[in-house]
Amino acid sequence: MTLVTDSPPAVLKRRRLSGRTEPRGSQTGFSVWGAVLFGFVFVAVGSLIVLVGRRIIPVDPSGVHAPWWVLTVAGISFAGGGLAVWGMAARQQRAEHYRRGALRRYAGSSAHADHPWNPAGERSRPWPRAGKAILGAAFLTVFLSMFNWWAWGPEGPGMVKVVVTIFDLILVLVWWQAVVRVGQALKFASSRVVFDRFPYSLDKPVAIRWIPPRGVGPSTKGEFTLRCVEEFYEERGSGKDRSKHLVHEEICAETQAFDHTQSFAPGRPVEFRFTLPEGAPSTALSALKPVFWEFEVKLGMPGFDFEEQYLIPIYSSGA
Structure with missing residues (x-):
């Protein structure tokens, strides 16, 4: 099946x-070692705070101005942030180890050395994504619990109540997104795309x-987009409030869309063809x-709507 739509060609924008x-x-x-050390600071400090909150490390109660469980939650939040950094460091280490091995196994193939591709195609993994959404929502719930104690306590400032209420509403949206992820995983399970060739070349159409x-099944509205992302x-903020945020910036995209009923059947391939703009990166x-x-x-x-993204191996000629 080939989907026929009217779509403008991709442009660099x-x-x-x-x-x-x-x-x-x-x-x-x-x-890798910088990330390990950075995460260690948070894990170590968080663990100490948890031990204080659990009263395993004794401290003078007169110097503690919050319930013990608030200290425990604060410690878990610190340690959780450090564990997340360790997870990123482990992912980077695995990628670097793969790249070193791939450079030996696939001499002359930059595509194979760049990423552990399956030359046949790409398969989605909805359950790990759903699990991450639930874990993220649970972590945010734990993190916000101590601020809710502060805001809604007998001496909670009015402005703090307003700010915490906004974040609580965001938390509701985060939990709703997690529920949607689980619902999509239950309804659709795994899906995949099949590559016409491996790797694709920037100077040729992508099928x-x-x-x-x-x-x-049948859908009344949909979009199929091939995009390049950097x-x-x-870094945002300054001084102690400085933090790093992930940014995905679209370089170019082509979307094939429809707004009338189209029939889709499980396992029945749908073919798409895209022409890449000149100057698009590898x-x-x-x-x-x-x-x-x-x-x-x-x-x-x-x-539940169907939403999924698949990595596509598009490289310079000869990669």
């Missing part, structure tokens, strides 16, 4: 993508076959500022 929280590249902005999963971390997932191409599918469905 940058814009920031919202709602992106999961990095595609393997870099953390630190060296992709999307294999619909179970749960996908990933980097941006995939570089192992770079300090990763660049990647993704194929995004959005379908309006009864109940």
Whole structure:
């Protein structure tokens, strides 16, 4: 099946993508050991605070101006942040180890050395994503609990109540997004795209076959987008309030959309063809500022909508 739509060709035009929280590249902005040491500070401090909160390390109660459980929650939040950094460091170490081995096994193939591709295609992993959404929502719930104690206590300032209420509303949205992720995983399970060739070349059209999963049927509205994205971390704030935030910036994109009923059947391939603009960059997932191409599918469905992104190996000729 070939989907016929009217769509303008892709052009180089940058814009920031919202709602992106999961990095595609393997870099953390630190060296592996730098990330380990940075995370260790948070894990060590958080562990000490937890031990104080659990009254394993004795302290003078007159110097503690909050319930013991608040100290425990604060410690868990600190340690959790450090563990997250360790997880990123482990991911970077695995990627660097793979790249060193791939350079030996696939001499002359920059595509294989850049990322552990499956030359046949890319498969989605909805359950790990749903698990991360639930874990993130649970962590935010624990983190906000101590601020709710402060805000709604007998001496909670009015402005603190307003700020905490805003964050509590955000927490509701985060939990709703986690529920949606679980619902999508239950309804659709795993889906995949099949590569017409490996790797794709920047100077040739890109043909992709999307294999619909179970749960996908007729849809009245949908979008199929091939886009190039640059990933980097941006520092915000100053002094002690300075922090790094993940940014995904779209470099170019082509969208094939429909607004009338289209029939899709599980396992029945749908073919797409895209022409890349001149000057578009090559995939570089192992770079300090990763660049990647993704194929995004959005379908309006009864109940939970279908949304998924798949990495596409598009490299310079001869990669």
